[in-house]
Amino acid sequence: MTVSREIRLKSRPVGVPTADNFELATVELPAPGAGEIQVRNSWMTVDPYMRGRMNDVKSYSPPFALGEAMQGGAVGEVIASNDPSFAVGDLVQSFFGWREAFNAPAGAVQKLDTFGLPPQTFLGVAGMPGMTAWVGLLKIAALKDGDIVFVSGAAGAVGSVVVQIAKLKGHTVIGSCGGADKVAFLKSIGCDEVIDYKAEKDLTAALGRVAPKGIDVYFENVGGEHMDAALACARPGGRFALCGMISQYNATGEMYGIKNLIQAVGKSLKLEGFIVSNHFQHLPEFLQDMSGWTKDGKLKWTETVDVGIENAPGAFLKLFKGENTGKMLVKLS
Amino acid sequence: MTVSREIRLKSRPVGVPTADNFELATVELPAPGAGEIQVRNSWMTVDPYMRGRMNDVKSYSPPFALGEAMQGGAVGEVIASNDPSFAVGDLVQSFFGWREAFNAPAGAVQKLDTFGLPPQTFLGVAGMPGMTAWVGLLKIAALKDGDIVFVSGAAGAVGSVVVQIAKLKGHTVIGSCGGADKVAFLKSIGCDEVIDYKAEKDLTAALGRVAPKGIDVYFENVGGEHMDAALACARPGGRFALCGMISQYNATGEMYGIKNLIQAVGKSLKLEGFIVSNHFQHLPEFLQDMSGWTKDGKLKWTETVDVGIENAPGAFLKLFKGENTGKMLVKLS
Numbered sequence: 001m002t003v004s005r006e007i008r009l010k011s012r013p014v015g016v017p018t019a020d021n022f023e024l025a026t027v028e029l030p031a032p033g034a035g036e037i038q039v040r041n042s043w044m045t046v047d048p049y050m051r052g053r054m055n056d057v058k059s060y061s062p063p064f065a066l067g068e069a070m071q072g073g074a075v076g077e078v079i080a081s082n083d084p085s086f087a088v089g090d091l092v093q094s095f096f097g098w099r100e101a102f103n104a105p106a107g108a109v110q111k112l113d114t115f116g117l118p119p120q121t122f123l124g125v126a127g128m129p130g131m132t133a134w135v136g137l138l139k140i141a142a143l144k145d146g147d148i149v150f151v152s153g154a155a156g157a158v159g160s161v162v163v164q165i166a167k168l169k170g171h172t173v174i175g176s177c178g179g180a181d182k183v184a185f186l187k188s189i190g191c192d193e194v195i196d197y198k199a200e201k202d203l204t205a206a207l208g209r210v211a212p213k214g215i216d217v218y219f220e221n222v223g224g225e226h227m228d229a230a231l232a233c234a235r236p237g238g239r240f241a242l243c244g245m246i247s248q249y250n251a252t253g254e255m256y257g258i259k260n261l262i263q264a265v266g267k268s269l270k271l272e273g274f275i276v277s278n279h280f281q282h283l284p285e286f287l288q289d290m291s292g293w294t295k296d297g298k299l300k301w302t303e304t305v306d307v308g309i310e311n312a313p314g315a316f317l318k319l320f321k322g323e324n325t326g327k328m329l330v331k332l333s
Numbered sequence: 334m335t336v337s338r339e340i341r342l343k344s345r346p347v348g349v350p351t352a353d354n355f356e357l358a359t360v361e362l363p364a365p366g367a368g369e370i371q372v373r374n375s376w377m378t379v380d381p382y383m384r385g386r387m388n389d390v391k392s393y394s395p396p397f398a399l400g401e402a403m404q405g406g407a408v409g410e411v412i413a414s415n416d417p418s419f420a421v422g423d424l425v426q427s428f429f430g431w432r433e434a435f436n437a438p439a440g441a442v443q444k445l446d447t448f449g450l451p452p453q454t455f456l457g458v459a460g461m462p463g464m465t466a467w468v469g470l471l472k473i474a475a476l477k478d479g480d481i482v483f484v485s486g487a488a489g490a491v492g493s494v495v496v497q498i499a500k501l502k503g504h505t506v507i508g509s510c511g512g513a514d515k516v517a518f519l520k521s522i523g524c525d526e527v528i529d530y531k532a533e534k535d536l537t538a539a540l541g542r543v544a545p546k547g548i549d550v551y552f553e554n555v556g557g558e559h560m561d562a563a564l565a566c567a568r569p570g571g572r573f574a575l576c577g578m579i580s581q582y583n584a585t586g587e588m589y590g591i592k593n594l595i596q597a598v599g600k601s602l603k604l605e606g607f608i609v610s611n612h613f614q615h616l617p618e619f620l621q622d623m624s625g626w627t628k629d630g631k632l633k634w635t636e637t638v639d640v641g642i643e644n645a646p647g648a649f650l651k652l653f654k655g656e657n658t659g660k661m662l663v664k665l666s
Contacts, residue, residue: 242597260588
């Protein structure tokens with residue numbers, strides 16, 4: 001019998017989530033049934049998109065159920081197997097995060113080939129966030145020679161990969177983030193210009209100052225005033241990859257109203273929202289690029305790590321306070 | 334010596350233009366010089382995009398100069414020629430609107446092959462507005478089988494062509510317009526559902542009511558609340574062709590703020606602004622389609638006609654009061 005602790009959604013957050021919305025529960029796992037395996041998670045991820053799943057609304061991903069363990073990416077090790085395709089000790093990746101251990105049908109779990117990278121990078125730079133950056137920049141915004149690139153939320157898990165891919169392809173890159181530590185981090189990964197949005201009264205003026213020629217590509221993670229600034233500073237033919245708008249996820253009243261969308265007409269701008277899971281056909285290409293870049297030292301990653309399943313809700317909440325630099329992770333074992 | 338009257342921009346409008354912003358002037362045209370021709374305009378067009386050229390701001394089209402005749406599409410007849418490529422009586426198209434007659438280098442004027450259509454249709458259904466509809470719907474929104482199409486400003490020069498192209502290609506089409514006469518007009522050209530935005534308190538609710546399955550394509554002519562409604566009702570994978578936002582052209586304070594752009598992320602929507610002049614490579618294909626459709630009686634046009642150069646400013650102002658159905662034109666001779 002394996003004991004596992006898990007985080008359940010206790011109540012649906014209204015506005016910014018609080019610790020009270022979550023509860024820690026302990027379950028006992030039986031030995032895995034026929035065709036099942038038992039996995040102990042070593043790492044789990046917390047990501048901004050999970051906020052949407054805490055609402056009871058129809059979206060591309062169904063809402064979390066109240067009173068049940070939440071879901072999300074995790075890597076771990078097989079600790080018992082009742083299926084011939086897995087052996088004890090196999091490293092695996094799954095969507096059974098927010099818990100220390102679980103039983104699952106063998107088909108619901110993937111063996112993880114790490115290409116020599118640390119396993120938790122498959123929750124970050126080599127996983128969903130990294131692929132989101134790669135797809136958004138190269139497939140949605142269709143980065144091309146000479147583009148000046150602006151990335152909001154640039155110090156986050158996705159943004160910091162966007163910055164580095166654009167830099168290693170030779171582009172001028174402007175990043176925005178909140179706070180001096182993140183500014184220093186973005187400079188350290190090669191960002192040409194950094195806007196500390198918390199230190200600016202007028203984001204459009206700030207972007208105009210650091211990008212006097214304008215921008216061609218905007219990778220949108222933040223929304224609100226950032227979107228207006230990007231529209232105002234975009235050059236004709238600009239392409240916007242809309243990955244997320246974290247500033248709006250906890251809005252309870254009216255959303256921020258975008259004033260400058262009209263500029264998309266005269267400047268022939270293209271704005272495209274995307275969900276990385278609709279682009280998994282590019283996974284082999286992404287993994288080839290990413291393993292090459294990381295092996296050559298061209299792409300670095302930074303992690304903010306909290307330890308223990310009991311701290312997973314707190315780690316999730318840090319995302320909305322901007323308390324993470326790079327990938328926010330929870331180490332479980 | 335030919336006498337011509339012309340409309341000059343007297344002062345730059347702030348907000349909604351008024352008659353005081355324009356002045357009527359009389360000029361005497363000498364005989365055309367070597368390589369020049371003299372043209373008497375029979376029709377000129379007024380279009381919403383001209384409002385932008387009345388502001389002194391950088392855009393895709395330079396501002397009109399104060400104290401000089403404005404410019405715009407016109408069709409007319411050669412009345413004197415000092416160039417071997419044109420003969421008196423030739424029907425021509427030019428950008429020398431807002432005047433009764435003009436001299437111009439032969440290379441600045443195009444002979445007009447009407448394909449049997451009335452010449453003024455080349456300022457409307459077979460001209461810039463028609464091609465704007467065609468490009469926006471077929472090339473930008475990339476209309477495909479099964480798409481449900483929503484068009485704002487549907488009773489206007491561009492919108493009424495969008496409605497008809499979408500209908501003749503077999504689509505369900507929802508149009509919005511202001512007033513009962515326009516509703517009747519849209520029903521007469523085959524629109525499946527019509528929203529009278531002036532009669533609705535909540536445009537999103539109205540669109541949801543007439544498009545319970547949602548929309549796949551939005552052809553944007555109006556902006557503001559229309560854009561929020563389209564974003565709210567869009568189905569995943571929706572494509573928005575951003576042609577114009579007439580509701581915002583005369584804004585003096587803050588623009589309307591779009592609240593629902595965040596939905597572009599989760600629904601993977603693509604919003605693309607365009608300027609028809611960037612797509613003139615499709616002109617032969619457009620003319621072939623349009624002459625075929627009009628000859629077969631599949632595509633009809635409606636005109637609102639004012640007479641006389643002195644009434645051109647008033648005709649222009651009608652566009653912003655929604656007093657035109659179909660193409661707003663000024664007959665000059």
